[in-house]
Amino acid sequence: MTKVQLKGVRKDFGAFTAIENIDLEIASGELVALLGPSGCGKTTTLRMISGLEVPSFGSILFDDKDVSEVPVQDRNVGMVFQRYALFPHMSVEKNVAFGLKVRGTPRPEIEERLQEILDVVQLNEFRHRFPAQLSGGQMQRVAIARTLITKPSVLMMDEPLANLDTKLRGEMRRFIRALQKRLGITTIFVTHDQVEAMELADRVAVIFEGHLAQYDAPDALYQRPNSIKIADFMGATNIFNAKVDASGQAQTSFTTLKLGPDEIGQGSRNASVILRSEVIDLLLTAEEAPADNTFAGVVTAREFFGATVNYSVTCGEEKIIVTEQSRRLVEIGQQVWLNIQPDRIWLIPEAA
Amino acid sequence: MRRRKATSALNTRLSPFQKIYLLLFAGFILGPFIPLIIQSFAFRWAWPDLLPSTWWLEQREKSMLPLAWDYVLSPYSRMLEATINTVFIGLVVTVICLAICLPAARVLARENFRGKPAFEFFLSMPLIVPEAAIGIALLMIFIRLGLAGSYIGIIIAHLIPTIPYMIRMLTAVYQGLGRDFEEQAMILGANRWQVLRLVTLPMLIPGVVAGALFTFLVSTNIFLLTFFLGQGKIITLPTLLFSKIAGGTLDASAAGITLLVTVPGIILLLVTERFIKEEAFGKGFGN
């Protein structure tokens, strides 16, 4: 159980700045996902926390103690690499026991802990195999077991699921989550898949080009992104410019939307409104719609995903995406009415 | 079906051309040894006879062993001394060469620094400069330092042509080995020495064995440098052989020595061949 803090951390590689000034605090026992596009500095951040890289500026603290200068071997952290880095010349057993062996743990204790951890990751029958004889999911469990057996105070995983197929990925996510909860180990998980980040993490740190863009719980990040870029990255599709007035009305090119009570009396300004595609109701008649925030449109395209359907609805100049459970299918060309509840609309101020 | 066809195509008998090619190849390698073997078992073999006029077998009562082998195996030939010297120098050179080249190759394979291309060029210099030039230069220095005619002098001299090869081989191996494994080992708590012993070296084994074998063979074959710096005080198999044939006679005992000189190399090759295959590739490397 360790609290991890990054204070003003910056990392330069020669003239190139990979990380510019990140402040991050990870509570003890928390699972935090580092989310961001390729090359934004996720791996670099992990490597600094683990001690494989020294920050150019700033400091890294474990439980309020500065560990920036502590060598890797003495930090007692665990890291699962993206490509697992299993030692090819050692059996599963030897791979897993490696961390204990180099610490000089007595043999009987190694045996005992090895047995215990192999049971946890369900790899007992593979203990004498070599890495080349394992499947991707098995290799990954070996990598996790090898890290967990040393009882690290901070567990880091660098896109550990990237090489697995969809089904296995789901299984491994649940496995990691359950294990993490059971052991209560502070965990940092790198991914560039926002669904994975939201499913797994207590909090998500979004990194863009070496900056910490937002650090929030998954639902907050999804529903209340603090910039258009984050909204975009989190999969938001309906983002429109609007003029907001003091009475809490947002004027867009296709309609005037009434906003939630928080937005009333804040003065008039320009902003972007985000209409999450799954909170918009699609109605076939005007009569059944509430009076507020209902506007007309025409279905111009339909995408069928099995469980859900996406409709493109053209309202005036704009196109709005609506996601529905596929209990019914609306035909293309159909006249429809869209409705959205005021408190489901999220505003991003102009500058952001 | 197609699959079976493909494998059987590999197993079909060689074409006449391939057979002739293999035969020529074997002839070039083994051919020179045939007269040596005949010579070493001859009692009298005078020019221009195609085969010896008298074989040792016919004169058995005169000597227990073939004449040549009798001499070669006797203390007068100094064979034992030369063999021990050769193997000892070869081993020490190999170990020192590895100790120097492992860290150097690691840096060359993984880091970029100013002047790296120039450095790499200078590394090949000993391969370009004639051995005699190096030998004479070293001799002048070593005589002043009192290293001429000493084991240390010869070992240093042998390191000069072997280091460039070794560095090249190990650099290539290091480039194939990602940093991940070593970093993972460090995170798991291994210190430098443990990382080297438990992770890096075992993974480098095929390259290290090949490099060590090569260095050892080169060292045991170096004549000129050993000759200059040994000053006649330290003899190795190549210098012994040279002194045997320097008089211009190629007699039965010279043939015997020549044959013996090739034996350690062949044994070493067979041993390492098996070792590399079993240790590294048998355990799921490279697949």
Ligand SMILES: Nc1ncnc2c1ncn2[C@@H]1O[C@H](COP(=O)(O)OP(=O)(O)OP(=O)(O)O)[C@@H](O)[C@H]1O
């Ligand atoms: N050793 C290095 N030398 C120079 N530049 C580096 C080095 N390591 C990383 N970088 C650069 O720093 C930036 C961040 O790299 P990093 O590996 O942290 O990205 P990432 O977020 O993990 O990306 P991905 O999702 O593709 O793994 C990249 O632009 C990369 O090119």
Ligand SMILES: [Mg+2]
């Ligand atoms: Mg990465």
